[in-house]
Amino acid sequence: MLRLSKLTDYAVVVLVRLADTERVQTSPGIAATTGIPEPTVAKVLKTLAAGGLVASQRGARGGYRLLRPLGAIPVADVIAAIDGPIALAACVDGSLTECESQGLCPVRGRWDPVNDAIYRALSSITLADMQEAAIPRAFRVPGRPAAAHAANVLPAE
Amino acid sequence: MLRLSKLTDYAVVVLVRLADTERVQTSPGIAATTGIPEPTVAKVLKTLAAGGLVASQRGARGGYRLLRPLGAIPVADVIAAIDGPIALAACVDGSLTECESQGLCPVRGRWDPVNDAIYRALSSITLADMQEAAIPRAFRVPGRPAAAHAANVLPAE
DNA sequence: CCAATCAGGACCGACCCGGTCCAGTTAACG
């Protein structure tokens, strides 16, 4: 059913949380405010750093900070960073070397237009859009949406 | 990585094959011409019948036939029939009853615009489009594309 | 020098998926 990995959802939550301040934030800190278990937050942040979405500062007083504003991060980038390149991959079997070499994998050709369409769709939506959608209509205020929506994955025990 | 189930790819192959004639075709027959194992073809066809994409004729001389022309079958319908409703579902855990009851699942709200965009993208592409894309450019002829492309999943040894 | 923090792995259990198979039902044909 076009499963989206749960890690990707966590990534969105974490990124939105990171946007709250310019200062670097530690993964334990983010874990505390979001309710996501700390090791998982760390894993997500490491992956996002590898994907070039956040910058890391090592050592004491280190942490992570956002590299782009939310409006400049299409959700396609987040998915690509966490789940790998966006493609309805059916070439799952180990023969992906062969699949690469002979450029006319019939499956790939067949789904190419579909992949393109999905990629375009996912590129047109930014995290800023998702941030708004995450706030239930009742709570949406004309003013600046604050951190209230960030701690909504788990009731924080 | 937005995995597409392999069954869905089989479904496209089978549907394109079914479009070759008006007459009903048996699943053993389709299995033979496509190279897909017979039990799998049967499973795919059963699912497609349940999804209303093909009609079945039981008994001897029975088989399946297409209900709509390829150009009238958006790939979204195929995916929905095989993989269930199109949604980047993160609500995987057993608590989906609770997820239904309280209408403000934050995850769901957050990904709603994304789901909509993907659904629209998948609805705009029909099997006829994929049929063309499946034929390598070199082999594409102005005339009517025949059954040549149907037997391309496995070399059928 | 010590503590805090990120880096980059390995590791494990649970769940889902692909693929197969079997008993039952339906319908054509001789």
Next chain:
DNA sequence: CGTTAACTGGACCGGGTCGGTCCTGATTGG
């Protein structure tokens, strides 16, 4: 009317992937 060919609708199982945790380094500020 029996036989045969085909769909129906489940159950079933093994493998692979994923979520989640943990551990050992490397780095930096105090």
